[in-house]
Amino acid sequence: MHVFTYACLVSTQAQVLYDFAAEPGNNELSIREGETITITNQNIGGGWIEAKNSKGEVGLVPEDYIEVSAEDDEWDEEWDDVKSSGGYAESEAGEGGAINRGGAHGSSMKIALNNGEVGPVWAYPDYQLDCVVADPKKGSKLYGLKSYIEYQVTPTTTNKPVNHRYKHFDWLYERLLEKFGSAIPIPCLPDKQVAGRFEDEFIKMRMERLQGWMTRMCRHPVISSSEVFQLFLSYKDEKDWKMGKRKAEKDETVGVMVFSTIEPEGLPDLDLIEVEQKCEQFNRFTRAMDDGVKDLLTIGNEHWKRCTGPLPKEYQRIGKAFQNLSSVFTSSGYEGEAALTDALTAAGKTYEEIAQMVAEQPKKDLHFLMETNNEYKGLLGCFPDTVGVHKAAIEKVKEADKLVAAGKITPSDKTTMSKRASTMSYSLQAEMNHFHSNRIYDYNRVMQQYLEQQVKFYEMIAEKLRHAHSRFTTM
Amino acid sequence: MHVFTYACLVSTQAQVLYDFAAEPGNNELSIREGETITITNQNIGGGWIEAKNSKGEVGLVPEDYIEVSAEDDEWDEEWDDVKSSGGYAESEAGEGGAINRGGAHGSSMKIALNNGEVGPVWAYPDYQLDCVVADPKKGSKLYGLKSYIEYQVTPTTTNKPVNHRYKHFDWLYERLLEKFGSAIPIPCLPDKQVAGRFEDEFIKMRMERLQGWMTRMCRHPVISSSEVFQLFLSYKDEKDWKMGKRKAEKDETVGVMVFSTIEPEGLPDLDLIEVEQKCEQFNRFTRAMDDGVKDLLTIGNEHWKRCTGPLPKEYQRIGKAFQNLSSVFTSSGYEGEAALTDALTAAGKTYEEIAQMVAEQPKKDLHFLMETNNEYKGLLGCFPDTVGVHKAAIEKVKEADKLVAAGKITPSDKTTMSKRASTMSYSLQAEMNHFHSNRIYDYNRVMQQYLEQQVKFYEMIAEKLRHAHSRFTTM
Incomplete structure (x- = not known):
C-alpha cells in the first residue's frame, strides 16, 4: 500500500484527487479535489484511511481518492501498491470499478487466428487503432519536492486525451510482456534515464519514441484489443485507471497460458516436423535481419558522426578560406576588384551555410532511419525468447511418447500437447506475418522519407x- | 658537342633529321631524313662531322642535320651542347639561321611601359597570343634505348604546330628566368619526375600543367613578344631552332640589365619614398595572398583526401547495408515482398553510384581549383626574389649620397641610379597590375568552373x- 510505504519516508501529507462527500454518521471526512490532508492513520483497512484536513477535522476518506508520493519518483520501482497491500484489494473487484470496455477481449476471451492469403493471420479489426502522444508537461507533487513529465495520449477512436507518465507506459509494457510475451514479441520501451530527463531535447526524443512504441502496439490486433491496452488508452477517470490496473495485475492468463485463448479457426493441426521447420525458418530470418539492422545502425552511427563532425567543419574551413582570400584580394588596392571579392x-x-546544412541534415533524415532500425533491433531482440518458448514446447512433445510409454501421461495428454504446439506454431506464423507486413510498411515509409x-x-x-x-x- | 659526349658513352650511330644533298667535289655525303648513319669522325669542326651511311659511303655531313642521343635523356642535365663546343658556335651566328621573327622584341628592343587607368601598365599587344599544348607522343631514339615524350605546341597566331619535349620547356624557362626574372616573376615549370613519367596519368597531368604555364607566358605581353619565346613557339625547322637556341643563350641583356630596356613612356621619375612604399605594398599583398593560397591548398588537400577516401567508402557501406537488408528481406518467404526489396x-x-561520383568529383572541380592555386603559389613564390631586386636597388640609391660625398660616384651617376630605381618601381607596378588583372580573370574563371x-x-x-x-x- 503506497500510503504506508511512504508515510515514514517523506511525509504523511497527501493530496486529494477527487471530491468525496462524507456520508453522515459514518465517521467520514468530506474532501475536495486539490486539497492537502494529513494522514493520521493508514492502518484502517477496507480501502479507508483516517486523515485530518487543514481545518483540523479528522475522519475516514477512501484511500483511492488521495495520493501521496509513491508515484512521484519516476525511477523508483515502487509501484506495486496493490500487491503489497496483502489481503485487502480483493474486496474492490466487484465494486464496478473496471468499466466493461466495448470490443476489448477480456482475459478469458478467445484470440481469433484465421487462414489468410499468406497463411495464418491474426484477426484484424475493421478499424485500425492509433493514438497521438503529445504535449509533454512538467508537473510536480509534494509541493515541488518531486517533479515528473506527463504526456497526453489521445486515441483516434475516442479522441479523448488521457495523461500518462513514463512509469505508466512502463507498467503497461510489463503487463503486455507478462501476458503476451510468449506469443508476441513486445519491444522494450525507450530507455529509462535519470540524468537530464527534464531537458527539452530528451523529453522530445522520449515522446517520439513513446509515440513509436504506442503506434506499434496500436497496430497489433491482439495487443490493441486487449483489455489492459484499452484501459491505458481510454480510462474514464483516475478511479477507473486504478481499478483497471489492479484487475490487470491479477490477470492469470499470462505466459504460455495465453496460447489456451488462441483459436486457430479452420486450420488443421500441424505435425511436429512442420512446426519445427517453421520455427527454424523464423529463427533464421529474424537473426539475419537482426544482423542486417545492426549493420545499418553501425554505419548510420558512423555516418552521423561524420556528418555532424568533420564534414561540416571542412565545409566551414573551405568557406572561410574563400572569404579569407576575398579579403586579401580586397587589400590589393587594384581597381575593379569588387565584383570578384x-x-x-x-x-x-x-559553403558555411552548406556546413550548417550538412550538420543539421541527419536530424531530418538519418534520424528516422536510425529510429526505425532501432525499433526493429528492439523488436528482433525479443524474438529469441518467443522462439525459445516454441522450442521448449516442441521438446516437450518430442518427449511425450516416452512419457506415455512410462505411463506418466495419457495418450490424450499427448494429443493436447501436440495440439498446443500446433496452435503455438500457428500463432508464431500469424505473428511473423504481422511482423512482415508491418516491416514492409515501415521500411517503405522510412526509406521514402529518408530519400x-x-x-x-x-x-x-x-x-x-x-x-x-x-x-x-x-x- | 653532343656527338662527342655520347660517342664514347653509347654508340657512334646517329639519325638523320633532314635531307642533305652533298655538293659535288666537297667531300660531302648526301643523307636522307630518317636514315641511320655511323659517325666516323666527330672532330672535323666548322659544323661538320664525318659519317658513313649504310652503303658504306663516307663523307662530311652538317652536324645540325643529325642527332644522336644527347637529347634523349629527359632527366639528364646534358644539353648545353653548344657551350661545351668551345670556340666553335660563333661562326654560325651570321649564317642566317635565326629568322627575324616579326613583331618580336630583340634583346636590344625597348619594352614599353605606359600609364594606364590603374597606373603603370605594360604595352599590351592588340592580339592576345595563346597556344595549345596537345598530342603527347612517345618517341624513342638510339633504337629504343632512349624514350621520351614529345608534345605538340600550336600557337594561335600561325596555327602551325611545333614539337617540344619537357627539356625544351625547361630550357625556355631557364632563358626567361635569366632574362626577365628581375622584373617579372617567372613561375616554375611543373616538377621534373623520373618514376612513372611514361604513365598516361602523369603525361596527361604534365601536359595540362605545361599548357597552364604556356598560357600564362603567352598572356604576358613582355614574355610573349620576346624573341626567345617566339622562337620556341614558331621555329621554322630543326636548324632554325638550334640557331635560335644558340642566339638566346648568348643574350647579354639579362638580369637587372633588362631594366635598361624598359621605357616608362610619359611617366615622371618617382622619389625614393614612393618607390619604397610601392615595394612594401606589393610585398605585403603577395605575402598575404601566398598565405591565403596555401591555406586553401591545405584545406583542398584534406577535402580531396576525404572525398576520395572515407566519404565514398561510407556511401558504399550505406549502399551495401541497404542491399544486404534487401536480400535478407527476400529470404523472408513472405508474399508481396518484391516491390520493397x-x-x-x-x-x-x-548509394554505391553516389560513392563513385563522390570519389570522382574532385577530378572535375577541386582539381582545377587546386591547379590554379598551385600555379599562384608558384608565381607568388617568385615575388620575394623580384621584390628583393628592387629593395637592393633602393638600398643602393640610399647609399648614393654618401658615395657622392666620398667622391666615389658622380652626382650624375646618382641621378642615373635614381632613374633606374624609378623605372624598376614602374615596372614592378606594371607587373603587379598585370598580376592583378590576370588574378581576377583566373579566380573568376576557376570559381565559376568549380561552382x-x-x-x-x-x-x-x-x-x-x-x-x-x-x-x-x-x-
Whole structure:
C-alpha cells in the first residue's frame, strides 16, 4: 500500500484527487479535489484511511481518492501498491470499478487466428487503432519536492486525451510482456534515464519514441484489443485507471497460458516436423535481419558522426578560406576588384551555410532511419525468447511418447500437447506475418522519407551553389 | 658537342633529321631524313662531322642535320651542347639561321611601359597570343634505348604546330628566368619526375600543367613578344631552332640589365619614398595572398583526401547495408515482398553510384581549383626574389649620397641610379597590375568552373535519389 510505504519516508501529507462527500454518521471526512490532508492513520483497512484536513477535522476518506508520493519518483520501482497491500484489494473487484470496455477481449476471451492469403493471420479489426502522444508537461507533487513529465495520449477512436507518465507506459509494457510475451514479441520501451530527463531535447526524443512504441502496439490486433491496452488508452477517470490496473495485475492468463485463448479457426493441426521447420525458418530470418539492422545502425552511427563532425567543419574551413582570400584580394588596392571579392565572399558564406546544412541534415533524415532500425533491433531482440518458448514446447512433445510409454501421461495428454504446439506454431506464423507486413510498411515509409529528405537536401545545396555561381561575372 | 659526349658513352650511330644533298667535289655525303648513319669522325669542326651511311659511303655531313642521343635523356642535365663546343658556335651566328621573327622584341628592343587607368601598365599587344599544348607522343631514339615524350605546341597566331619535349620547356624557362626574372616573376615549370613519367596519368597531368604555364607566358605581353619565346613557339625547322637556341643563350641583356630596356613612356621619375612604399605594398599583398593560397591548398588537400577516401567508402557501406537488408528481406518467404526489396536494392545501388561520383568529383572541380592555386603559389613564390631586386636597388640609391660625398660616384651617376630605381618601381607596378588583372580573370574563371561542377554534382545526386525514391510504393 503506497500510503504506508511512504508515510515514514517523506511525509504523511497527501493530496486529494477527487471530491468525496462524507456520508453522515459514518465517521467520514468530506474532501475536495486539490486539497492537502494529513494522514493520521493508514492502518484502517477496507480501502479507508483516517486523515485530518487543514481545518483540523479528522475522519475516514477512501484511500483511492488521495495520493501521496509513491508515484512521484519516476525511477523508483515502487509501484506495486496493490500487491503489497496483502489481503485487502480483493474486496474492490466487484465494486464496478473496471468499466466493461466495448470490443476489448477480456482475459478469458478467445484470440481469433484465421487462414489468410499468406497463411495464418491474426484477426484484424475493421478499424485500425492509433493514438497521438503529445504535449509533454512538467508537473510536480509534494509541493515541488518531486517533479515528473506527463504526456497526453489521445486515441483516434475516442479522441479523448488521457495523461500518462513514463512509469505508466512502463507498467503497461510489463503487463503486455507478462501476458503476451510468449506469443508476441513486445519491444522494450525507450530507455529509462535519470540524468537530464527534464531537458527539452530528451523529453522530445522520449515522446517520439513513446509515440513509436504506442503506434506499434496500436497496430497489433491482439495487443490493441486487449483489455489492459484499452484501459491505458481510454480510462474514464483516475478511479477507473486504478481499478483497471489492479484487475490487470491479477490477470492469470499470462505466459504460455495465453496460447489456451488462441483459436486457430479452420486450420488443421500441424505435425511436429512442420512446426519445427517453421520455427527454424523464423529463427533464421529474424537473426539475419537482426544482423542486417545492426549493420545499418553501425554505419548510420558512423555516418552521423561524420556528418555532424568533420564534414561540416571542412565545409566551414573551405568557406572561410574563400572569404579569407576575398579579403586579401580586397587589400590589393587594384581597381575593379569588387565584383570578384563580393562573389568570393558570397561563395565562402555559401559553403558555411552548406556546413550548417550538412550538420543539421541527419536530424531530418538519418534520424528516422536510425529510429526505425532501432525499433526493429528492439523488436528482433525479443524474438529469441518467443522462439525459445516454441522450442521448449516442441521438446516437450518430442518427449511425450516416452512419457506415455512410462505411463506418466495419457495418450490424450499427448494429443493436447501436440495440439498446443500446433496452435503455438500457428500463432508464431500469424505473428511473423504481422511482423512482415508491418516491416514492409515501415521500411517503405522510412526509406521514402529518408530519400525524400536527401533529395531536398542535395537540391537545396545545388540551389545555393547555383546562386553563388551566378555572382561571378563572365569575362 | 653532343656527338662527342655520347660517342664514347653509347654508340657512334646517329639519325638523320633532314635531307642533305652533298655538293659535288666537297667531300660531302648526301643523307636522307630518317636514315641511320655511323659517325666516323666527330672532330672535323666548322659544323661538320664525318659519317658513313649504310652503303658504306663516307663523307662530311652538317652536324645540325643529325642527332644522336644527347637529347634523349629527359632527366639528364646534358644539353648545353653548344657551350661545351668551345670556340666553335660563333661562326654560325651570321649564317642566317635565326629568322627575324616579326613583331618580336630583340634583346636590344625597348619594352614599353605606359600609364594606364590603374597606373603603370605594360604595352599590351592588340592580339592576345595563346597556344595549345596537345598530342603527347612517345618517341624513342638510339633504337629504343632512349624514350621520351614529345608534345605538340600550336600557337594561335600561325596555327602551325611545333614539337617540344619537357627539356625544351625547361630550357625556355631557364632563358626567361635569366632574362626577365628581375622584373617579372617567372613561375616554375611543373616538377621534373623520373618514376612513372611514361604513365598516361602523369603525361596527361604534365601536359595540362605545361599548357597552364604556356598560357600564362603567352598572356604576358613582355614574355610573349620576346624573341626567345617566339622562337620556341614558331621555329621554322630543326636548324632554325638550334640557331635560335644558340642566339638566346648568348643574350647579354639579362638580369637587372633588362631594366635598361624598359621605357616608362610619359611617366615622371618617382622619389625614393614612393618607390619604397610601392615595394612594401606589393610585398605585403603577395605575402598575404601566398598565405591565403596555401591555406586553401591545405584545406583542398584534406577535402580531396576525404572525398576520395572515407566519404565514398561510407556511401558504399550505406549502399551495401541497404542491399544486404534487401536480400535478407527476400529470404523472408513472405508474399508481396518484391516491390520493397527491388526498391531497396535500387536505393543501395544508388548509394554505391553516389560513392563513385563522390570519389570522382574532385577530378572535375577541386582539381582545377587546386591547379590554379598551385600555379599562384608558384608565381607568388617568385615575388620575394623580384621584390628583393628592387629593395637592393633602393638600398643602393640610399647609399648614393654618401658615395657622392666620398667622391666615389658622380652626382650624375646618382641621378642615373635614381632613374633606374624609378623605372624598376614602374615596372614592378606594371607587373603587379598585370598580376592583378590576370588574378581576377583566373579566380573568376576557376570559381565559376568549380561552382558549376559542384552544382552539376549535387543536381545529379538529387536526380539519382529522386529516381531511387520513386521506386518505393506509396501505401
